[in-house]
Amino acid sequence: MSSLSARIAVAASGAARKIGAALDNMGAGMEVAKFTERLVPSTRLVSVDGVAPALSGANNFIAPSASIIGNVTIGEHSSVWYGATVRGDVNSVTIGSKSNVGDRAVVHVAKIQGDFPTKIGNNVTIGAGAIIHACTIDDLVVIGETAQVLDGATVGTNAVVAPASIVTPGTKIPSGELWAGSPAKKVRALTSEEIASIAESAHDTLELAYLHAVENSKDYKQLIEEEEDRLDRKLRKDAWFDPNIPDPEDVLGQGVPGRIFNSTLTNPEEGLKMKAERNAKS
Structure with missing residues (x-):
């Protein structure tokens, strides 16, 4: 497409949008019985039995497709990413500050099997697709992608659970160790460099969360202006x-x-x- 044709297409699309908006407003003004368009309710924050999730403030990033349900408390600068679910419906979930729950991860609790809540400390990184169920994870921990930490288990400070591992119910992982396998077992002690990388991982995700929070906070007018500006600069x-x-x-x-x-x-x-x-x- 030539530069002239591209400019004509951009101008025509802008005119079409304006005409469409004008027709929509005219139609709304002619309605005898007002019609309200009902959208699917957002599941980003959902109350259960009158208990709503408690977030520290605007410095949390909760992705639009994430679900925070029931008795859930999330600390400052923590993030819950796309498709993840944190569900405190039959017990409580507590997540500290600067922690992150990765894409499609599930954080849940237990009422029947020992009545366990879920407690996640500060600077914790939970990988994509992980399952955190009715357990305790101390500060500065990395849970790998698709790993599972199950009922009553405890993961100590400065520990790493390798991707796809399964930490069986009641298991206690001491501080400073790498565990892997199904069922997960101790592999070795972590080096000082690996321990330092745990905090770095949480910090890197925090910076990325700020970027996504800014982008997701934009309204449709800003998005249209940015797209028009992009096309303008391209031409x-x-x-x-x-x-x-x-x-x-x-x-x-x-x-x-x-x-x-x-x-x-x-x-x-x-x-x-x-x-x-x-x-x-x-």
Whole structure:
């Protein structure tokens, strides 16, 4: 598709969206009996028997497709990723700060088999697809992808459960050890480098959670503006001047010496004001 054809397509799509919105508003105004479109209720946060999940605040990242159900408490800077389920329906689930529950992981509790809650400490990384069921996981632990930690088990501080391992009910994993297998058994003690990497893993996931939280907080208007901006930049020629991008040859917000049309030398105070606003945004 040529550049001209692409620009025509972009303009036509924008016009079509505006016409569609206008028709929708006109139709709504003509309705005699108002129609309310009912959407599927969100399962991100669900109460059970009047008990709602308790989150520390806006610094948690709960993915749109994750489900936090019932008596669940989550500490600061912790995250629950896409498709994961944390369900405290028959007992309580407690997750500390800076911990993360990976994609499609399941955290649950038990009422019949010993009445065990689930307790997850600080700086814990739970891998994608893992099952954490009615157990206790201390601070600074890594549970590998698709691993299972079952009823009454305890995983000590600075320990690692290898991917696809099964920690059987009642097992106690001491601090500083690597366990693997089905059933999981001690493989060896962790090195100092491996222990240090546990905290690094939690920190790296925390930074990624901040990025996803920002993206997921955008409304549809922001997404449309970003898409239009992306298409605009894709179709622009390199020689076109973009006033939103600072010129590296700019001098104190006054423009580029010897260049016209982008200079504010006639009103230097305006140039300094523009530069301050630009720096504040970046």
